[in-house]
Amino acid sequence: MMAVEQISVFVQNEKGALSHVLDALGAANIEIRALSIADTSDFGILRMITDNNKKAQETLKKENYICTLTDVVAAAVDDRPGGLANHVNLLAAAGIDVEYLYAFVTRSDNEACVVFRVNDTENAQKLLEKAGIRLVSQKDIENF
Amino acid sequence: MEQRYYQKEIETMPYAQMKKLQSERLVRQVRHVWDNVPYYRSLMEKKGVTPDDIHGVEDLHLLPFISKADLRDQYPYGLLATDLKNCVRIQSTSGTTGRRVVAFYTLKDVDLWEECCARAIVAAGGSREDVVQIGYGYGLFTGGAGLHGGSHKVGCLTLPMSSGNTERQIQFMMDLRATILCCTPSYAAYIGEALKDHGYKPSDNHLKAGIFGAEPWTEEMRHDIEAKLGIKAYDIYGLTETSGPGVAFECEEQNGMHVCEDNFIPEIIDPDTGEVLPEGEKGELVFTSITKEAFPLLRYRTRDICVLHRGKCSCGRTLIKMAKPMGRTDDMLIIRGVNVFPSQIETVLLKEGHTPNYQIIVDRVNNTDTLDINVEMTPEAFSDTVKALSAAEQKLAAAIRLMLGITPKVHLVAPKTITRSEGKAVRVIDRRKLHD
16 A cells, blocks of 8 residues: 555675665666665665665666565654654554664655654554554655 | 496496406506605605505505695605606696695596596486586686596587686576586585576576585585576585596485595595594595506595495495595684584585575684684575564574584675685685784
């Protein structure tokens, strides 16, 4: 339904590793809408939402990168104190675990967007929608 | 009709007859070496042995050993047993563990070596109908030259690819319908991964068999390669010092390698005392080449740890079998006082569903040995959460600890980043040596 697809890339902790990924995507004319990096001492996981995940995946595979597509929930958050807390509280109350989250901005003035990676995407979506929260769709992101 | 043996008479010779043949050849070889190699003569004199003491294989144990150190000391001509003008070829070891060893061959030496390789190809189901892709390095390394010659002898169409350039390997493999692949097992696994990356299923290629050697590999790795390429994977054994690949080879039983004992007499010894061990006991493998003219080695200590077994084989061959070497006396790492063979770590990795692409890094920090293992990531093992990847690292570390008794640090690394030289994977980096 409204789930958004995120592409995650395995990046070794090495000088220039990140620029190599970004150069490859740039050369393929892919726009990155949102991103975050999780890092350990050995490796990083670069998570992105792009305007063309299929093409991004093909491009990176050709360059020998390992990547995977995951469904995440992207929701609008009011640009005011406590805006994000509201969402997280709802999920916690319903017993949905948040693995990680990251924010990105849209062209709207009074809205931010947050990507949630949860253990139950479908129920998280239903729950947020029922609470009157606007979910951001793949199309919304592609057409920013 | 399917060809079962390359040289039936020799490969199925009753042992009593083989022993007689070996004895004749050994007596002649000892005399040849005594007459032509002053260094051997001095070794024998030191042990108080002369050619008159050697009447047959039962006297083999009287002869002195020769080791890799002797070969290095005598580089380049010290062990040459014939006039240089009778030699037509040299081959050389990779020199990764020290100074190179150079081996010389007469035309007859090359011929007998290629015959051994031809036996291996036929044992793997090869005939003149087959297309043999040689992905071993050509040049000083014996892998390419040996299998190439053997393939010619059998009458196969031979693709002299050498190692590397995987794109071209795949193109020729598919376009020219290669049926038998010869390369190192680590390169075979790598080609298998590359085929998958190209979108080929194991059934898309025409390969039926592979002949893989020149580096240690495990049963788990055999299963992995067989699944990836859709073939039967056969082991082949050899070393530059005795000739090259083909000293021993597997038959359809895939259960130990038949030694070409008409050319090479194997023994198993206790590596510490040098005492010959009875058949079936584990120890260091020793070879005596009884037909080589230019570079004959008597009782060469291979440092491979192995078991010999003479029994009835369903393939009909009577040649004694050697087990897959369990490691090398010089491959063995001593980490925090524990004996560690890279093959043990490989076994764990494959059992845990990882690739056999790994590298072991041993170092010494604050007087304590450290063991780090880099393992290449696979698409199947990848996840978008750190939790899952860290858990995979920890699970591997725990499984290795269970096997070795010491705790390693496991690091997942990007695919195809672990060094491969001449198609041989660099498995161990021991940084402790730098501090000595």
